[in-house]
Amino acid sequence: MSDTLTQTRLAPQPAHVPDALVYDFDMYRDEALNENAPERLVDIAANAPPVFWTPRNGGHWMVTRFRLVTSAGRDWEHFSSEPFTPEEAEAMRAALPPDEQIYLPVPILLDPPVHTAFRKPLNLVFAPKAMMAMQDSIRRLAIELIENVKDQGHCEFMSAIGEPMPVQVFLEMFGLPLERQDEFRKIVSDHLSEDFGEVADQQRKLRDMAKVMEDTLLDRRDNPTGDLISRLWQTTVDGRALTLEDMQNYCILLFIAGLDTVMNAMGYAVRHFAANPELQEELRANPALIPEATEELLRRYSFVMSNRRAASDMTFAGAEIKAGERVLLYNPAANVDPDEFPDPGTFDLHRENKAHVTFASGPHRCLGSHLARIELQTLYEEMLARLPTFRLDPDKPVRYRCGPVIGPRSVHIRWDV
Ligand code: HEM
Numbered sequence: 553m554s555d556t557l558t559q560t561r562l563a564p565q566p567a568h569v570p571d572a573l574v575y576d577f578d579m580y581r582d583e584a585l586n587e588n589a590p591e592r593l594v595d596i597a598a599n600a601p602p603v604f605w606t607p608r609n610g611g612h613w614m615v616t617r618f619r620l621v622t623s624a625g626r627d628w629e630h631f632s633s634e635p636f637t638p639e640e641a642e643a644m645r646a647a648l649p650p651d652e653q654i655y656l657p658v659p660i661l662l663d664p665p666v667h668t669a670f671r672k673p674l675n676l677v678f679a680p681k682a683m684m685a686m687q688d689s690i691r692r693l694a695i696e697l698i699e700n701v702k703d704q705g706h707c708e709f710m711s712a713i714g715e716p717m718p719v720q721v722f723l724e725m726f727g728l729p730l731e732r733q734d735e736f737r738k739i740v741s742d743h744l745s746e747d748f749g750e751v752a753d754q755q756r757k758l759r760d761m762a763k764v765m766e767d768t769l770l771d772r773r774d775n776p777t778g779d780l781i782s783r784l785w786q787t788t789v790d791g792r793a794l795t796l797e798d799m800q801n802y803c804i805l806l807f808i809a810g811l812d813t814v815m816n817a818m819g820y821a822v823r824h825f826a827a828n829p830e831l832q833e834e835l836r837a838n839p840a841l842i843p844e845a846t847e848e849l850l851r852r853y854s855f856v857m858s859n860r861r862a863a864s865d866m867t868f869a870g871a872e873i874k875a876g877e878r879v880l881l882y883n884p885a886a887n888v889d890p891d892e893f894p895d896p897g898t899f900d901l902h903r904e905n906k907a908h909v910t911f912a913s914g915p916h917r918c919l920g921s922h923l924a925r926i927e928l929q930t931l932y933e934e935m936l937a938r939l940p941t942f943r944l945d946p947d948k949p950v951r952y953r954c955g956p957v958i959g960p961r962s963v964h965i966r967w968d969v
Pocket of ligand 1: 806
């Protein structure tokens with residue numbers, strides 16, 4: 553076992569958790585997940601308890617089945633997205649120096665009705681029509697990145713295309729400087745690769761993120777352009793103008809979501825295409841099937857989980873969960889639940905039911921899903937049209953990075969030139 557996978561210490565099993573509901577799973581360091589995430593997720597969905605408590609990472613619950621994940625996702629009154637109770641937030645505020653604030657990515661860490669008010673401005677800026685307007689520039693970027701590697705007959709997909717494409721799309725849409733993309737990416741990937749940590753630690757990381765964007769935020773407030781930051785400044789929440797604190801809280805979330813999501817879907821898909829040349833042929837012959845293939849790829853290879861806290865004591869699917877306990881809705885396992893999807897580990901382009909929870913369910917359903925789908929479909933169209941049949945490099949197997957987002961670290965592919 554490598555050093556990075558050294559297992560963390562075990563939290564003591566609470567008295568209300570029976571042995572039958574304990575399943576030792578480290579979402580960051582599980583060896584099988586790091587080795588082959590798509591297979592390990594199928595194994596969890598089939599063999600782990602539907603709701604289990606793991607002693608890793610401080611001890612927390614995980615929900616792994618489709619029906620349970622969707623119902624908990626919608627039930628914000630029991631499964632709260634707020635990381636602290638109002639009393640804890642008050643105590644934190646009281647302990648801060650007067651010029652300091654609590655950094656709280658919004659709207660993802662709010663419950664309705666406040667969540668609804670904070671989500672509204674984003675509904676406007678992420679509307680399907682606004683995202684469709686970006687398709688031409690997304691296509692130009694995809695073509696440029698593919699053409700850069702086409703003549704060399706091979707590439708490491710993540711670094712050549714999978715990472716730069718969504719990162720550049722996002723930075724341009726957001727209005728952040730492209731030349732700082734490596735610095736921004738590092739901040740987000742460090743943030744996601746470390747386990748939950750203490751509240752003070754998390755606050756320090758979120759403050760650092762807010763600070764790298766602060767100059768741009770202030771500049772766009774005073775000199776608006778057409779970018780997303782400028783448009784957000786012009787919106788209101790419940791009729792009041794946004795403050796710098798509001799903007800920082802919005803932008804921290806968008807920074808994380810924009811810089812570390814779409815690339816994982818791309819990496820999984822290209823790995824799947826490369827391992828299945830007959831699928832490449834089918835889609836080259838009939839590109840109209842690409843949107844459907846994109847949905848089935850999103851179902852089979854999903855990678856973002858939903859983080860919740862029990863708002864009160866409850867019994868959920870036979871598990872006694874106490875107020876304040878952390879509950880992770882494991883969307884990537886729910887999407888391969890054998891009770892919902894027959895033969896769930898198989899990619900089936902013609903599967904009747906592809907209704908997945910990759911973008912979650914309930915009030916926090918992903919706002920970036922329209923943008924993500926445009927980027928994914930455009931990339932697949934251009935890769936299949938511009939490259940001949942590509943295959944996985946047998947000497948460089950795919951490994952995964954695991955945590956709240958699970959994705960391929962590298963995907964080496966080859967084609968004939
Ligand atoms: C394939 C790519 C993506 C996946 C799989 C994904 C997945 C998710 C999931 C599962 C949630 C819900 C989290 C929860 O329940 O707590 C979420 C929320 C969100 N996502 Fe995405 N996301 C993707 C891309 C994006 C992009 C590109 C953006 C924006 C640039 C974005 C912006 C957001 C926002 C703002 C929320 C919070 C919505 C709310 O709390 O109401 N996402 N995403």
